[in-house]
Amino acid sequence: MKKYSICFISFFFLFFFMLINFFMMIYFIMNNLVLMLEWEIISFNSMNIVMSILLDWMSLLFMMFVSLISSSVIFYSKSYMSSELNLNRFIILVLMFVFSMILLIISPNMISIFLGWDGLGLVSYCLIIYYQNMKSYNAGMLTALSNRIGDVMILMLISWMINYGSWNYIFYLDFMSVDYSMKIVGMLVILAAMTKSAQIPFSSWLPAAMAAPTPVSALVHSSTLVTAGVYLLIRFNNLLIDMFFYKILLLLSGLTMFMAGICANYEFDLKKIIALSTLSQLGLMMSILSMGYSDLAFFHLLTHAMFKALLFMCAGVIIHMMSDNQDIRIMGGISIYVPMTSLCLNISNLALCGIPFLAGFYSKDMILEMVSMSNLNLFIFYLYYVCTGLTMFYTFRLLMYLMINDFNLLVIYNLYDEDFIMLKSMLLLLMMSLISGSMLSWLIFSYPYMIYLPFNMKMMVIYVMLLGMVMGFFISNMSIYSINKFLMTYNLSLFLTVMWFLPGLSVYLMNYWFLSLGQNLLKNVDMGWGEIYKSQGIYNIIKKYSIIFYIFQMNNFKIFLFSFVLWMMIFIIMLFMML
Structure with missing residues (x-):
């Protein structure tokens, strides 16, 4: 028991911290409060070193979600990493990762944001190379070097903000937005966020980071590392709203969404398919953010965190059962043998697709309806709806390979669904995947949005999803490569398979x-x-x-x-x- 004690302590501490954040967030929303705390560490002559903390409904809500997911992940790790000799080291690394994210969330000061930002990059490197093989080392180095670009942007941003006398960016967002220095600060923030949230051309590190243990993937791809860039842009949104660079970000994030959706259909590695779906959803968040809807981006960020963490946890259970194989071609028919895991996987997958009244529906449907109402060109409009169809496409393909096709791995096999520690942590997130969408829509939007559209425009999302589902069904029965062979598009197939040659x-x-x-x-x-x-x-x-x-x-x-x-x-x- 001594080996696992740190798991339980960390789980209870994070769960208790989540409850505190939840009640504080309710109180802050009801009373419309913002609390800013400043702690003076050193005062020497005219130099002050001050630690600032900003508590408002947004930071408290995000901290609540981060601590809920990380507590579930740590509880899950107790079973998943049970054969690990240095389990305590792993848990401490995960805790450092979570605390770096929390520091980034509550900081209105660029120096402390940089500490959290860099902490995420360094600890993620340690977690990605955790298995210590050549693939892990390559993936870790690619991740670290990609994120270093963002770190350099933040350092340059800090040096530009010397002009203002304080690094508390929150003071300058509104009345300094026309200033030339602030425009450069805005450009650097966008570049930093693009590296952390893996937008084109910095996308290649995100699927490579799948070399990490699955609990780490569940944490990284739901609420911590990849969402840091989106969160930073949400905080800086008032400054960036009229910038030309934001329009470039809209194009790049739309292409990221499209590229990830296409590549997921060519991929056979279970974890990489889920990683590419994360990349697609990050593109969706960044693109709606670059249109000025920061609340919608935050809403989708939180709902996505829930079902994506659950999706990775289900993938971890399946990989364990399949003798550590990740190729979906050797899986199949698992719903007969592992019904609870299959239930969690299916619900999280359907939430990702935006099936009505699950978590993803509330945010994705509202995003697509706002896009339909907005004054956009046709290219971006089509990009959104095609990417929604592609999400359904690769999700249904995944479900066909995992649930419906025949089992292809071993002649004698023993699949079981009795790991209750993993199941308990998954059921907590399953409940949140069902209710978090409606709960957040009442918490974040104090009045209901009434979006009036023509009937066909309103049903456009359903049409696209049905089309994607049908295509996913047919493609999973015949290999997508055989279609390329029939169409004589070998080079196109190569181009689409390897993420547009970005790696x-x-x-x-x-x-x-x-x-x-x-x-x-x-x-x-x-x-x-x-x-x-x-x-x-x-x-x-x-x-x-x-x-x-x-x-x-x-x-x-x-x-x-x-x-x-x-x-x-x-x-x-x-x-x-x-x-």
Whole structure:
């Protein structure tokens, strides 16, 4: 029991913290309160180092969701990581990860935001390389280097904010929005958020981060690392609303959504399919945010966190049962053997699709109806609806492979659904996946939105979902590659399979040329000319001179006489030249 004690302590602490946040959030919403606390750490001459904390309904609500999901994940890890010798180390890393996120959520100060932001990047590297194999190391390095770009943007932002006398950005959002420095700050915030939330061209690290243990994936892809960028943009939304860069973000996030939806249909790795669906939903959040609807983006962020954490937990149970295989082609018919896990998986998948009255429906439906009402060009409008259809497409394909097709792994198999620790943690999130959408729609929007649209426009979401479902059904019965073969589109298939070549570009464009340049410098300079003129050359010269000096120091009378005659001759020659 001693081995698991830290799991239970962490679970109860985070669950208790979630309850405190929940009651405080209700109180703050009812009384329309915002609380800002400042704690002066050091005051020396005119320099103050102050720790600031901003508590409003948004930060309390987000903290509640983060602590609820992380408590479930830690409880789940007790069983999932039971064979791990260093379980305490794993739990402490997860707790550090959660505390970094909480620091980022409650900070109105750019310095403390940077501490939380960088803490997320560093701890995520430790968690991704946790299994310590070559794949994990590569994925961890790709994640760390991609996130370092965002860290540099935040550092540049901090240096630009020296102009204002304080790093509490919350003071400057409204009345400084026309200032040139604040426009640069806004641009840097958008770039930082794009790296953390994995928008094009920084998307390749997010599927690679699946090398982490599944509980970490459940935490990273629901409420912590990838949502940090979206949350930062929600906080800075007033400043960014009229910026041209926001329009570029709308295009890039729409393309991210589309690219992730297409790639998920070509993928056979269970965790990567769910990771690509996260990428698609992040694109949805960023795109609706760049249209100015920050409350809607926050609403979808929270509802998505619930069912996505549940989806990863179900995937972890299935991977465990399948002898650690992640290929969906060898799975099938699991609903017969593991009914509770299959129930959780199906409900979370349907919530992701936006099936009416589950969590995802309330946010996705409202987002798509606001898009239908907005003054947008046709390209973005079609992009939204095509991506909604693609979500249904890959979800139904996944359900067909997992639930309906025949089991393809072993002749003798023993699938069981009796891991009650995993099931209890999943059932908590299952309940939230059912009720969180309606609960949040009453909490976040104090008055109901009435959106009037023509009947066909109102039903457009249902039409697209039905079309995606039918296509997913047919595609799962015949391989998507056979369709490409029939259409003679091998190159297109390759392009779509590997995320529009983004992983290759991230590795080769960003790293390969610099590393090959370094190799050439090492070979030609350090081990070539440098060997002749630096280390080896200096060594040989010193060696020759030391031999000469050694001969002089042998106290030989002939040498002294010879050197005396030599110096006298040099002296006489110099004297004649002077005369």
